Amino acid sequence: MTKQTIIRIQQETFDIALEMQRLSQGRSDVGAIVTFTGLCRDENAALCALELEHYPGMAEEEIARVVAQAEARWPLLGITVIHRYGRMNPGDQIVLVITASSHRQAAFESAEFLMDYLKTRAPFWKKEHKRDGTIGDWVSAKDHDDQAAARWEQT
């Protein structure tokens, strides 16, 4: 049973179909693939763009630690995590998580775990650029993201 792990921090966008193919191609033991795609959302038609800053080096290392935890916890055949940085327009893809497993529960749970941990542990920060030309605030961290991550500690 080979396991593939792909982690990339990049400025350019990603191709979900291609990334899924990388995990499942040429093997027939994968029964379930879950993908999560996070998009740049424009809440009140006020957002022009998001600027994503990250901590180069630490971002890769921290995501690798989170991925290792997921691999220890679920029987996974493949994991892909791609996180972009730089300027994103509304509708743009920001983050991709893919998990492949024999069975659906492991794929679902691990994808959700990865996203909860990425939200609270991966060193990325979002700043809003408003449509009226002003540079808005840095997006605040949300309590419910911390709570979402904390529930994985309890079980």
Place this chain on the structure above:
Amino acid sequence: MTKQTIIRIQQETFDIALEMQRLSQGRSDVGAIVTFTGLCRDENAALCALELEHYPGMAEEEIARVVAQAEARWPLLGITVIHRYGRMNPGDQIVLVITASSHRQAAFESAEFLMDYLKTRAPFWKKEHKRDGTIGDWVSAKDHDDQAAARWEQT
């Protein structure tokens, strides 16, 4: 807020990237897209193909009922369910669920709910064709699938 619902029962395979695009294209209120892809898995290198029988008419109607439940329960911006029938080879895609929402939790939970309900309520049956030429058994329903579906009743 427009909501898209796509339900298809078909023999041919599907293009996940295209189906994702259908749900998110031309809008910027989608922040999270979860996809689940179920693949034809060859457990012991013994499977030649799976034959999927379905109840035409009821399959669409039952999936529509499950989708309506998901839409009532989570704030979704789009749902796609595609279920194939006919003969599948190992590695082939069988089922696709896509959920789009503003936030990730609704997208994750509803996709998992849909899969649990499809497994136990959608009128499809799998028969195994073995690599040695024999026609194997009909796949048995699994207790843990019933349990997975039951947990959505409790909350």
Place this chain on the structure above:
Amino acid sequence: MKAVYFAWVRERIGHAEEEINPPAHVSNVADLISWLSEKGEEYAYAFEKPQIIRVAIDRTHVKHDTLIKDAREIAFFPPMTGG
């Protein structure tokens, strides 16, 4: 009413559908399964464990105590294994 069969229920019975005319005392799904079981060996085999047979009336899942009176199409099949 029309009876339709799927998967191994269909294979055991030997055909996919047929018109059936159960007598008046056959009022619910459980009664109908008993009555069908007596139509022949192949039916007895298909329905040998009646409790595991799933039933839909007019394309909606029903329990075995559901009355069949207004049914146009009644389907018998094993537990589903889609997804």
Place this chain on the structure above:
Amino acid sequence: MKAVYFAWVRERIGHAEEEINPPAHVSNVADLISWLSEKGEEYAYAFEKPQIIRVAIDRTHVKHDTLIKDAREIAFFPPMTGG
């Protein structure tokens, strides 16, 4: 050691990184934040709510009571908002 700053911590301080040489009595992260706060108005502003500042030593998240003695790179930033 090298101090690096991100997001609004970086913006308030006015630069992204610098060499710092804290005195010997500055032993843990909390001490270092206090000491940095006294380097000037911009630092005081960046660290005005020290409890919300996240810190990483050599690219690993640490708590405020972690000792800094062997740190080569120490990073200060707001709670993360990626994903």
